[in-house]
Each structure stands twice: as structure tokens, then as C-alpha cells.
Amino acid sequence: MSLRTFCTHSIRFSKRSISGISLRLISQSHKSIIEKESSISCEPKDVLFDTSISYPQIMSRLRKQAQHSILLQLDVSERDNANLLLKEVKTFCSHVGDVQYIAPYYIKVKNGRLCSYLVEFKDLNSIHKLSLLSDDGKLRTRIAKLKPNELKLSHANDSSKPPTEKVLAHTHSEFVQSMMRASSISEQTNLFYTYCSATNKNLRAKFFLSSVVEDFFNYKIESNLTAVPFGSSMAGFSTPSSDLDVSITNIETVP
Structure with missing residues (x-):
């Protein structure tokens, strides 16, 4: 075999090898994106700073996470144990559906405190079941109140107060x-x-509130709008007391 023939075959082989490797890498990358896209319960900060996905994919994933969440409110006494309350609320929700995430938010009120729990479910059917507890009849908001008699509350001294x-x-x-x-x-x-730097808990709350604003607009004016957070929330800098900047846009701009 001549040197020219050998070089020609070698170049063709190299092209096929590189092409094969490139196709495998593209295939693996595409598969990775699909797997990440199908995952709902990723932490918001991990999604925000994931350089392998586009902005529309980031928004799609965080909005889906918010839409699968509901805020449950419960009036309790100062004596109620916060850790035990969280455990009992999670047990209550697990009977409704597959709980992906739950976190408490405490607000001090007269003669006690208002405990709110942001709960993410795997499917929307669980959200629909709990939304029936909402005070608003037709709207069926994803902010609902739990009755104390629905939980086995304990009045032990709270060793880990908010x-x-x-x-x-x-x-x-x-x-x-x-x-x-x-x-x-x-x-x-x-x-x-x-x-x-914003916490995952704080980012979840902001995206959830944005999704509730979106529900309100679409219910009241029968539109097809999308409420998208921007500013500090998207930059990853936000405190619990900071303002929530929301852009109301057309659904076509955010998949």
C-alpha cells in the first residue's frame, strides 16, 4: 500500500471516528437535557445556574415546579412544636399525593402564629384536591387553609422556634x-x-407567588398571560423581605 493510499484511508477513518464521537456526544447531551427537563423537584438555584440549558428551559422548569405547588396555612398556638407540625403536615399531604418538597414559612400574629407550608406534589391532581379547601369558591386558588382538627397537634414546648x-x-x-x-x-x-444570595426556599416562594398572580389574571380576564419573575430573583440575589418583580407577558414568549 502506498503512503498516499494509507494517508487517504487514515483520514477517512478519522473523519468517521470523529463524526461518530460527535454524534454520541450530541446524543448524550440531548438525553441529559431531556432528563433534566422531565425533573421537576430540582433546587431552583441549581436550575438558575445550569449553563447547559437555555433561558426558556430554565423558566419552563421553574414555572412547572411552581404550578405543582400549593401553600397551606394553619393557625397555631405559640406552644405548638414547629418540628412536629411540619412532620404532621407532611404526613397529611402524603395521604393526598406524592410529596416532592415541603418547607415552612412562619408569620407571627396576635395570640399565636400563622404557619404556611409550601408543598410541591408530583402531579397536579393532588393540587386540585387540596385547592378545594380554598376560601374562594370558583377560583380554587393554590392557597388553602388547613383546619387544626385535621392534624394531630401536640402542645409540647417548642425547642426549635422560628x-x-x-x-x-x-x-x-x-x-x-x-x-x-x-x-x-x-x-x-x-x-x-x-x-x-437567595435561598432555594426563598426562590420557590417567589416563583410560586408569580404563578398565583398568573392564575388570578387568567381567571379574572380570561386571558392567556404568563407571570415571570425578573430582577434580583433571576440573578440569584434576594432576601425574604425583598420586593418581587413580576413581568406579565404573552404565553408564547415562555414555553
Whole structure:
């Protein structure tokens, strides 16, 4: 075999090999995207900072997660154990459907506290069942109230109470002191990101509220609009007390 013939065959073989490898890589990448797309209960921050997916895919996934969620409210006494309440609410929800995620949100009210639980279910049928508990008749909002007699409440002393305003203020004071003690801009940047970076719990709440706003608009004016968070929520910087920026747009712009 001549050198020219050998080189020609080698080049053809290399092209076929590279082409085969490229096709396999593209196939694996496409499969990975499909698998990620079908997953609903990923943490929001993991989705936001996933560079392998596009912006429409990010919004689609986070909106689907929000639409599979419902906020359950429960008036309880200060004496009720927060950990036990969370466990009992999760048990109650597990009888309705497959619970993917649950997190408590506490608001102090007169003569007790209002406990809200954001619950994500695997399927929408579970949401429809619990939405019947809503005070609003036809709208069937995804904000519903639980009755205390539906849970086996315990009045044991709470050893792990929700954080109070004083604790949060003390945390902010520590943050300011840490920023002042920082020796470089790089260290200050890391401290700022650690303190101001949105938590998964906070991002879930903001996307959920956006989806409730969307339900309201579509019910009241019979439109086909989409409520999409923007600003700090999409940048990954947000605190529980920060404003929620929502853009009302056409459904076609967000798959």
C-alpha cells in the first residue's frame, strides 16, 4: 500500500471516528437535557445556574415546579412544636399525593402564629384536591387553609422556634462587622454573596407567588398571560423581605 493510499484511508477513518464521537456526544447531551427537563423537584438555584440549558428551559422548569405547588396555612398556638407540625403536615399531604418538597414559612400574629407550608406534589391532581379547601369558591386558588382538627397537634414546648426579628437583626449586624473587617474587595464580594444570595426556599416562594398572580389574571380576564419573575430573583440575589418583580407577558414568549 502506498503512503498516499494509507494517508487517504487514515483520514477517512478519522473523519468517521470523529463524526461518530460527535454524534454520541450530541446524543448524550440531548438525553441529559431531556432528563433534566422531565425533573421537576430540582433546587431552583441549581436550575438558575445550569449553563447547559437555555433561558426558556430554565423558566419552563421553574414555572412547572411552581404550578405543582400549593401553600397551606394553619393557625397555631405559640406552644405548638414547629418540628412536629411540619412532620404532621407532611404526613397529611402524603395521604393526598406524592410529596416532592415541603418547607415552612412562619408569620407571627396576635395570640399565636400563622404557619404556611409550601408543598410541591408530583402531579397536579393532588393540587386540585387540596385547592378545594380554598376560601374562594370558583377560583380554587393554590392557597388553602388547613383546619387544626385535621392534624394531630401536640402542645409540647417548642425547642426549635422560628427565628425572630432580633436574631435576623443580629445576623445583619454581624454581616456589617464582617464586611468592615474584610482585608480585600474579593473577600467583601464573597461575604456579600454569602449573605445576600437567595435561598432555594426563598426562590420557590417567589416563583410560586408569580404563578398565583398568573392564575388570578387568567381567571379574572380570561386571558392567556404568563407571570415571570425578573430582577434580583433571576440573578440569584434576594432576601425574604425583598420586593418581587413580576413581568406579565404573552404565553408564547415562555414555553
